[in-house]
Amino acid sequence: MKIGIIGGGMSGLIAARDLQAAGHTVEIIEKSRSVGGRMATRRINDGQADHGAVYFTVRSDELKEEVKEWQTAGVVQEWFVADPYPRYVGLNGMNKIGKYLAEGLDVRLNEKVETITAKEGSIVLTASEQLHYDVVILTAPIPQASELLGGSSLNLTQADQKLKEYIFEPALVGLVELNENIQVGEYGLLDQDLPDGILKIVNNEDKGISKNPILSIYMTGEWSEEWFDREDKALEEVVRLTIEQLGDLSIASKQLKRWRYAQAKQVFKAPYYKLEQHPVWLCGDAFLEPDDPSGHTRVESAYISGKRLAEHIIRFAQS
Template identity: 55%
Template sequence: MNIGIIGAGLSGIVAARDLTRHGHTVELIEKSRSVGGRLATRRIGEGKADHGAVYFTVRGEELKQDVADWQMKGWVNVWYADPYPRYVAAGGMNALAKRLAEGLTFHLNERAETVTTGAGQVHVRTDVTARQYDRLIITSPLPQTLDLLADFPVDAALRGLTYAPTFVGLFEFESGVTIGPDGILDTDLAPGMLKIVNNRQKGVSATELVSVYMDESWSEEWYERPDEDTLCEIERLLQTVTGSAVIQSSQLKRWRYAQATDVWNESFHKLEHYPIYLAGDVFLEANDASGRTRFESAYVSGIRVAEAMC
């Protein structure tokens, strides 16, 4: 089959790998300039900073087997364990996405604009061209997915799922700054702060780059304010931890759909009567005890939706 996948985040990449191994022709459409989605890393000067997923954990056997292979290849390593291992990617989380996507066909900087069906195929119109597929998987955040499927009968409960935004401030320090014993603080922080990460201590950066993640309620409150004001406030809060350490530069990243506030209790969803499948981290297996979106839920969703097509 000729299969299209909208969204080249982890779910899309995992699904594409499995479908390609089974002999299908697969291509990914990605609106950004890189694959990975929230496996995101930014280069700042001589350093690198993760500003999406901070780390990932492993519960299920399928991911455990893949992670063992990734460790042998030097793609990932254990950052710290408290009480279970937190894994990070060598060179930043986006480096893992790029390694997993090697050999796949993808179209970057191309935004899907409409999805229609006819003559037994799914038609995707992008801002670049028109593409046709036998099957289509959509892995973008649900609000974006549902915009594409506005004319399709989608379960009303799916349309009711909501997402919260997150701001991430990226700060380059002139000299050494220590963030906790392992490079992360996520307790006893100023109101609004979710976690602070030193990417050098994490093993990602050669320089002092600190990522500051703000919580959902703070990010909602500040989302419509000017970026400059938002970044200044995050810097002020960060200095309650770093004191007089000198900040050399700063940047702001906003994730509009950072975290689903609800989840869907199946690992993917097929539209009734249409060869269109929805997947991504919001789609959790029914026995998933965590009840929240994460790296592993995206990974498992990609596997399951590929299995359904093979």
């Protein structure tokens, strides 16, 4: 089958890889200039900073096995162990994991899918040109996916329309480059007893991914919601709260990253969803197996979702 996958984050990359390995022709269409999605890393002068997923944990045997291979390939390393799971990070930033997974896959970067149509037995995506597939997988965060579906001419049933009810919270992340390094927690991470509004502070140099000390300051969902549309003031406030916690800082540069859809507020209790009247499936971090041991969206839930959907489509193609 010819399969189009909208989105080159963890779930889309894993689905693509497994479907291609099973003999299908797969193409990923990604609106950004790089793969990785919310596993994101930004270059800042000579250094770099993760500004999406900070690290990932592993509860499933499948991801455990995979991580061993990623470690051998020099893509992932253990950061530290806590309660009781190791925290894994991309060796040179989280988005290197995405880049590694995309090797050997057909990816169309900088192409946003604007509409989805059903036409003469195929599903047509409108991006820079019309792309025809037998099956389409949509991996954007559910609110973005519903928006895309809502603006398309597919027949959506009442069950399909219910996807609109899934809400994600935003995240604001301050990226503050320092002139000199500063101790942030034992491993370069502070995630407790922080001023109201700050969720985590990470020092990317101590995390081992940057030549320069760059702080990634992750704000809570509630704070980010309140400050989302006040970009300049929000950055000043992030810096003020950080100084309140860490003391005076010698700042070389600062910027703010805004994620409109960072984490799902409520999750879908199945690893994927199929539109009732079309060969279009949704998957991603908010689609959890019913017995998911953590219950929240994360890199591992995106991985498992992509994997389960690929297994399902491989069976579907054989039936």
